Amino acid sequence: MSETLTRTPRRSGPARRVGDVIFSGTSRASALLILVILAGVAIFLTVEALPVFASESEEITGGQGFVSYVWPLVAGTVVASIIAMVVATPIAVGIALFVSHYASRRVGQTIGFVIDLLAAVPSVVFGMWGMQVFAPKLVPVFGWLEENLGFLPFFADGSATGRTLLTAALVLAVMILPIITSVSREVFVQTPRLHEEAALALGATKWEMIRTAVIPFGTPGVIGGTMLGLGRALGETMAVAIILSPGPFTWNLIGTGNKTIPAEIALNFPEAAGLRLSELIAAGLVLFALTLAVNLIARWIVDRRSEFSGAN
Amino acid sequence: MSTPTKDRTPARRMDHELDHLSGIVPSPVRPAPRHLSLMVLGGAVLATLLIHTVLDRSLVLSAVIGYLLYVIGVNVAYRLTSGSRVATDHTMRALVYGAFVLAIIPLVSLLWTVVENGGARALSPDYLLQTMNGVTGVHDKAYAEDGAPMVGGAYHAIIGTLIITGIAALISIPIGLFTAIYLVEYGAKNRLSHAIRFMVDVMTGIPSIVAGLFAFALFGVLFGVGTKNGVAGAVALSVLMIPTVVRNSEEMLRIVPNELREASLALGVPKWRTIAKVVLPTAASGLASGITLAIARVIGETAPLLVAVGFTRVLNLNPVDGPMNNLALYAYYMFTRPLNPGYRDPSIERAWAAAVLLVICVIALNLLARLIAKFFAPKTGS
Numbered sequence: 001m002s003e004t005l006t007r008t009p010r011r012s013g014p015a016r017r018v019g020d021v022i023f024s025g026t027s028r029a030s031a032l033l034i035l036v037i038l039a040g041v042a043i044f045l046t047v048e049a050l051p052v053f054a055s056e057s058e059e060i061t062g063g064q065g066f067v068s069y070v071w072p073l074v075a076g077t078v079v080a081s082i083i084a085m086v087v088a089t090p091i092a093v094g095i096a097l098f099v100s101h102y103a104s105r106r107v108g109q110t111i112g113f114v115i116d117l118l119a120a121v122p123s124v125v126f127g128m129w130g131m132q133v134f135a136p137k138l139v140p141v142f143g144w145l146e147e148n149l150g151f152l153p154f155f156a157d158g159s160a161t162g163r164t165l166l167t168a169a170l171v172l173a174v175m176i177l178p179i180i181t182s183v184s185r186e187v188f189v190q191t192p193r194l195h196e197e198a199a200l201a202l203g204a205t206k207w208e209m210i211r212t213a214v215i216p217f218g219t220p221g222v223i224g225g226t227m228l229g230l231g232r233a234l235g236e237t238m239a240v241a242i243i244l245s246p247g248p249f250t251w252n253l254i255g256t257g258n259k260t261i262p263a264e265i266a267l268n269f270p271e272a273a274g275l276r277l278s279e280l281i282a283a284g285l286v287l288f289a290l291t292l293a294v295n296l297i298a299r300w301i302v303d304r305r306s307e308f309s310g311a312n
Numbered sequence: 313m314s315t316p317t318k319d320r321t322p323a324r325r326m327d328h329e330l331d332h333l334s335g336i337v338p339s340p341v342r343p344a345p346r347h348l349s350l351m352v353l354g355g356a357v358l359a360t361l362l363i364h365t366v367l368d369r370s371l372v373l374s375a376v377i378g379y380l381l382y383v384i385g386v387n388v389a390y391r392l393t394s395g396s397r398v399a400t401d402h403t404m405r406a407l408v409y410g411a412f413v414l415a416i417i418p419l420v421s422l423l424w425t426v427v428e429n430g431g432a433r434a435l436s437p438d439y440l441l442q443t444m445n446g447v448t449g450v451h452d453k454a455y456a457e458d459g460a461p462m463v464g465g466a467y468h469a470i471i472g473t474l475i476i477t478g479i480a481a482l483i484s485i486p487i488g489l490f491t492a493i494y495l496v497e498y499g500a501k502n503r504l505s506h507a508i509r510f511m512v513d514v515m516t517g518i519p520s521i522v523a524g525l526f527a528f529a530l531f532g533v534l535f536g537v538g539t540k541n542g543v544a545g546a547v548a549l550s551v552l553m554i555p556t557v558v559r560n561s562e563e564m565l566r567i568v569p570n571e572l573r574e575a576s577l578a579l580g581v582p583k584w585r586t587i588a589k590v591v592l593p594t595a596a597s598g599l600a601s602g603i604t605l606a607i608a609r610v611i612g613e614t615a616p617l618l619v620a621v622g623f624t625r626v627l628n629l630n631p632v633d634g635p636m637n638n639l640a641l642y643a644y645y646m647f648t649r650p651l652n653p654g655y656r657d658p659s660i661e662r663a664w665a666a667a668v669l670l671v672i673c674v675i676a677l678n679l680l681a682r683l684i685a686k687f688f689a690p691k692t693g694s
Contacts, residue, residue, distance in 0.1 A: 024584070026490050028498065030494065034487070041526045048525075098409065102408055120609065128647050284521065
């Protein structure tokens, strides 16, 4: 009794017991483990990639050093992802507006579920669909592009199979649609009701209300969601590996050629050994850095929004 | 009320507001005839059918032209009857609806393709209960030419998927759950929890193939270069799964009312028992549904397993010894490297059947998550 009394002033929280120590210790350890895992990803990839940077440039695939090996891959990855982002963003914003401001609540929820489903379809299935169904459908479109826009370097020479970078980019667009949609929908829903009602009370039409109240409020969130989608597209592997028939980098988006980092790894990893293995892991490290940068920018934009948003 | 505009300089704010005013004030709105947009829609549908049948264009092309006609038609019709502002409103409405339909098309096409190509095979007991052990291109040729029964299925891949995903769940759920508990119950707003929240965000963005490379490199260092087994795959999947579990669980724990915690603590219950007996049961349905969604996210992963697990045609029940198979990987290899390059169809059929099983799994898990969240939610009203 007296012991508890003397202890009371020192401890402000509830009594400390073995169970508490174990439980909080486990929680803290799990939390720290996450930091360890993330550090582990960076460290182990670097360690395994080191032989590439120590070796002669003739030994690297292509014979001209790691940089000239990896830049076409980076270029292909970035081009495909940016096309995907540009195509997906307006559509995703449209769907998000549809769900948040046009459809009824019930319909909106159903659509939300369907969009989540689209996000959950395995990428390998997207790849198979893209190659077997979507690519052949695009061949006449490529023919049309070549005929009418052939003077542009992007549409120089149409592929007969449709397995091109543009096809892969469009499938990527479908795949990143859900994430951009769900982030945009979340911020659109948070638009302060008073802003919307004020706009409507001034006689604005629905679109004018959206343009003056919803869009300005949601823009940072949409940009953040778009960047998250870009990050997803950069790292997407199987769909590109199946659809794209790989080749050296070319600006011609509708012809054979181009590779992306993840697809290059997936296609060559099972047979790789020795230095080739290190090369692919080093390419993976480049991809990791690329997606990390994009995601950090995305988070920064999304977090900045919460600082001066009216809803919070 | 604070708005985003408040942070701007006065001069820019004026511009901004004037800009908006000028957009709203001018033209008055006149009432439009009822069902005008429906009439335009009818016209557009008619035009689509005409282009398709009379001009003999493909259905897709005529639908695209029909839609463009609809957008233009709506704009013109409302501009004539009600003025430019209503016209813009209805045009944007048409575009928003169009975006929605455009997004549904690939989903429907995809599901249809999957079911059409693999539906029958996926449900045959032969496919579900046979492995690919000993099946070669000769069998496929016999099936394609002489009508012999198709041999070889995905039994080993199904079992492999269950084992690898199961181990990944066993690793990720405790780590993810305890991290969420730390963030909500212990970390409060200290620097460590800020750092962890940030790192979880970063982890969410790790490309799946990089997770695979990590597991491969880790096991290479620990057990010798080139070690590929089921546990390595499970570790790779965990890297992808943990952040999802943390994010979902954190959200669920955060909405447990503080009154419950305080009531329990006030009765002298230790903090850990409060968490275990009050907070977790209250959030249980949300946690379960979040975990189910996390499993759904990784069950179809291919790239990390391609790198970390390898590929085999036989049943391997031992996750610490040698390569295993997995449904997504099975579909990928069957699709891209048919057993008999001269007779690709049987292999491709197997790949689509695996895709059917995967899609069924994913849809079932998503529905399950919804149902758990709906039916086991704590009773509200206090």
